[in-house]
Amino acid sequence: MSTKKTILIADDSPAMRALLVSTIEVLGDYRIVEASSGFEALRLLPREHVDLILTDINMPDINGLELISYLRNNSNYLTVPVIIISTEGSLKDIEKGKRLGANEYLIKPFNPDRLQALISSYLCICP
Amino acid sequence: MSQQSVSHKAVKEFLAETEEIVEQLGSQLADLADMADRGELNPDLLNSIFRGAHSLKGLAGMFGYTDITELSHNMENLLDILRLGKIKLNPNLMEVLFGSHELLTSLVRSVEAGPSAARTSEISACISRINACLSDHPETPTDVSPILQLGLDGRVLGALTEYEEHRLLYNLNRGNTIFSVHTSFELTTFDQDLGQVSDILKTCGEVISTLPSMGNNQETHIDFEILFGSGRSLDDVKNLFENNAIYVIQLEARGNPETGIHPPPLQPVHSTDVSLHVTAQQQPSAMSVETSSLAADDATVSAKSMSRTVRVDIGKLDDLMNIVGELVLAHSAISGVAVRMRNEGFSRMAIDLNKAAKGLERKLTDLQKGVMEIRMIPVGQLYEKMSRIIRKMSREQGKKVELRFFGADTELDKLIVEDISDPMMHIIRNAIDHGIETPEKRATLGKDEKGTIRIASYQKGNHVVIEVEDDGSGIDLDKVKAKALQAGLITDVTAISDREAIDFIFMPGFSTNDKVSEASGRGVGMDVVRNNIAAVSGIVDVETSKGVGSRFIITLPITLAIIKALIITCAGRTYALPITSILESLLLTDADIKTVERKEVIQLREQTLPLLRLESFFGIHRSTERLAEFYVVVVGVAEKRLGIVVDDLLGQQDIVIKSLGESFRRFRGISGAADLGDQRTILVLDVGSMINETMRAGN
Known part of the structure; x- marks a missing residue:
């Protein structure tokens, strides 16, 4: 049985996902699943036991807000921490995302330390 | 994987992605300008352009490219107020967007360099x-009250982005009706069904x-509520769908949905019975959504391609192709052994080995075909680039040019597509610069x-033909001849x-134009x-025909990777002819x-066929x-023909052409070298350049 915690990254930019993956990998032993669209995130959710979600807002098909709304209206994902990663142009949308139930947000460009600190605080790997 | 290698991967992704984004931005901006010329505006297209600038800004910011971040940030701001309808698109604004994109492109390119x-x-x-442009617009708060009067579910309202709110308002202001469409799909196929x-x-x-x-059965199903704006009636929208598991409700700006009741619990729809009914007159457009490969402004299409394609370094494919090539050679060696065994009397084993080798050959052919297909990309990718340049140039020169593309899905080796991009660009620049006349002049010419x-x-046998045709002034051949006379040719x-x-125009330094243009x-x-x-x-x-136009016909091989060749000998040397x-x-x-x-x-x-003797061509x-009887191999590219005199034909073989390296690149008549599989390396003749040389010498 694997005790690794799983992080879902939903972002349509492969470069952004690669960057997030490399930021998370230094933190320790996490399992990372990547979704290149809102649809893919929806498809992955029931298959993976996801412990934390990083999501972009501007995505094709369904966007980050719609994804968060889905998560927070679904008993299975009600408590899964969600961190929005977006740009300052989307401040109003980020605000909405927070109201929908996102736990945190990061504005690009952000300091990798900040993301690492957030992940560690939500997914503390206790000795 | 180490942190360093992952970061390296991220940087590689970054370069590929930014390049992709600016390319897409360019063609979308050109589309936008074209639509604006016709007085139209596609919100999906504009939003997609905004998303491009938005992604670019976010990416460049994360990877520390401040100049790209800064520029794309400002572009994003402009595009944002444009897509939110706060300012109107005008020619000046379009110029600003084109200019910014051009600078952005050069910044992105210089990152790579x-x-x-x-x-x-x-x-x-x-x-x-x-x-x-930004300062032109007054900052007025958007009145969102019409949306609140729609009586939308709080869940739907809460998840609308600012842009979606704007689109909703836009539809309401246009007098369109807002519908709420409820569907339920299986989790496994919901993306296609939706x-x-x-x-x-x-x-x-x-x-x-x-x-x-969440669907009724959340393990297997997922529900969707689509907000849809249209000028059609409720019945019309309902009639779009044969399936009665799709519920349509009309939302009224007075606060109550027309039906006044909540949608009944949805019956899960099995993916196979999503038979969607489309009325006769809508069928073509619905079909075109499915079949059009160039529908760039369709968000769903781009989403699908995002998740279903893999970006592969062409170098990896080259390596793979090389391995396939070596396998083909190894197979030839095995067949050779089978022949030797039979000759030496091990006939039973020779037959078995031969059978096995035949099986291997079949699979190898499949593998080779498979790898080759991966390398193939549609010529349409080139068209997008061309259309951008044509639109930009014609705008700059005040010429009106209509573009017509045919055969965008003709496939060609990726490397060939890349290599012909520049020459094609040059031909097109010439066509606009020297071919197409100004609108005034064209009017006077009738x-x-x-x-x-x-x-x-289009594909023609083993070749792909690309034609670039303009209806401009054509090449003035009298002028060409006069110049040739003047130059002493x-x-x-x-x-x-x-x-x-016509051949003179392909001579170095030959020009009939006295003025120099920036473009060509x-x-x-x-x-x-x-x-x-x-x-x-x-x-x-x-x-070309004076006053009517010119047509450039480029004939290319489909691939350069593995080819069938005829092995010939001449004056004691062995060569391969594709x-x-x-x-x-x-x-x-x-x-x-x-x-x-x-x-x-x-x-x-x-017909009179010119002959070429390899020994005199190469100075051997x-x-x-010389033998009393000899062979003449008739070769042809496009409409040109040439007979190559050879001593003997040794047979056909699959060969992998390897480059001779930079120092021999300009060596005329040779396109590369190939290994015959028996430790012999031979030269591959370049028919195209041989024909050109002979024709030129014939002048």
């Missing part, structure tokens, strides 16, 4: 132009938002004010035919065009050869006497 001189002044000038529903809806309105929610550039590609203008005269120069470069096309074993041909350019071979004697103007020719079915000393 490595650090370069700072271009701060250029960037700040561009940004202040953007800001000048895509189908969206496509059908898009034929008669705008899909504003798509909100997923032509349509709008010139036409037609780019068509000919002694009498009447002595050469029009066909021969003084016509310098047609020799480069021919050489670049010849470098990928292609050939370029021109047909089978794709061979038309036939003849066994002749000296009596068949005639001499016309000191050139050897043969008569072949009413023949140590043995």
Whole structure:
């Protein structure tokens, strides 16, 4: 049985996902699943036991807000921490995302330390 | 995986992605300008352009490219207020967007090329132009009250982005009706099913938002609520769908949905019975959504391609192709062993080995075909680039040009597509610069004010033909002949035919134009065009008619990777001739050869065929006497024909052409080397350049 915690990254930019993956990998032993669209995130959710979600807002098909709304209206994902990663142009949308139930947000460009600190605080790997 | 290697991967992804984004931005901006010219505006397209600038800004910011971040940030701001309808699109704004994109492209390119001189002044000038457009619009708060009156579910309302709110308002202001469409799909196939529903809806309105929610059976199903704006009636929208598990509710700006009741619990829809009913007159457009490969502004399409394609370094495919090549050679060696075994009396085992080798051969052919197909990309990718340049140039020169593309899905090896991009660009620049006349001049000539550039590609046997045709002034061949006379290339203008005269335009430094334009120069470069096309074993041909237009015909091999070749010998040397350019071979004697103007020719079915002797072409000393009987291999590219005189034909073989390296790149008549599988390396003849050389020498 694997005790690794799983992080879902939903972002349509492969470069952004690669960057997030490399930021998370230094933190320790996490399992990372990547979704290149809102649809893919929806498809992955029931298959993976996801412990934390990083999501972009501007995505094709369904966007980050719609994804968060889905998560927070679904008993299975009600408590899964969600961190929005977006740009300052989307401040109003980020605000909405927070109201929908996102736990945190990061504005690009952000300091990798900040993301690492957030992940560690939500997914503390206790000795 | 170490942190360092992952970061390296991220940087590689970054370069590939930014390049992709700016390319897409360019063609989308051109589309936007075209639509604006027709007085139209596609919100999906504008939003997609915004998303491009938005992604670029976010990416460049994360990877620390401040100049790109800064510029794309300002572009994003401008595009944002544009998509939110706060300012109107006008020609000046379009110019600003084009200018910013151009600068952005060069910034992105210079990232790849490595650090370069700072271009701060250029960037700040561009940004202040953007800001000048921004300052035109008054900051007025959007009145969202009509949305609140729709009586939308709080869950739907809460998840609307600012842009979606704007689209909702826009639809309301246009007097459109807002519908709420409820569907339920299986988790395994919901993306295709939902895509189908969206496509059908898009034929008669705008899909504003798509909100997923937990299905009745959350393990297997997922529900969606689509907000849809349209001028159609409730019954019309309902009739779009045969399936009664899709519920449509009309939302009224008075606060109550028309039905006044909540949708009944949805019955899960099995993916196979999503038979969507489309009325007769809508069918073509619904079909075109499915079949059109170039529908760039369709968000669902791009989403699908995002998740279903893999970006692969072409180098990896080359490696793979090389391995396939080596396998093909290894197979030849095994077949050779089988033949030897049979000759030495092990016939039973030889038969078994031969059978196994045949099986291996079949699988190898499949593998080879598979790898080859991965390398193939549609020529349409090139079209997008071309259309951008044509639109930009014609705008700059005040010429009206209509573009017509045909055969966008013709496939060609990725490397060939890349290599012919520059020569094609040059041909197109020439067409706009020197071919298409100004609208005024065209009007006086009785032509349509709008010139036409037609780019068509199609497969012809083992070749792909790309034609670039314009209806401009054509090449003035009298002027070409006069220039040739002046340059001392000919002694009498009447002595050469029009066909021969056309060949002069491909000579280095030859130009009939006295003025130099920024775009295509003084016509310098047609020799480069021919050489670049010849470098990928292609050939370029021109047909022109004064006052009517010109047509450039580029004939290219489909792939350069693995080819079938005819192995020949001449003067004791062995060469490979690509089978794709061979038309036939003849066994002749000296009596068949005639001499016309000191050139050897043969008569072949009413046509005079020029001959080429390899020993004189390559300057090889023949140590043995010429044979009384010899072969002539008739080769042809496009409409040109040539007979190559050889001593013997050894047979057909698959070969992998390897480059001779930079130092021998300009070596005429040779396209590379190939390993025959028996430790022998031979040279591969480049038919295209041999034909060109002979034709040129013939002049």
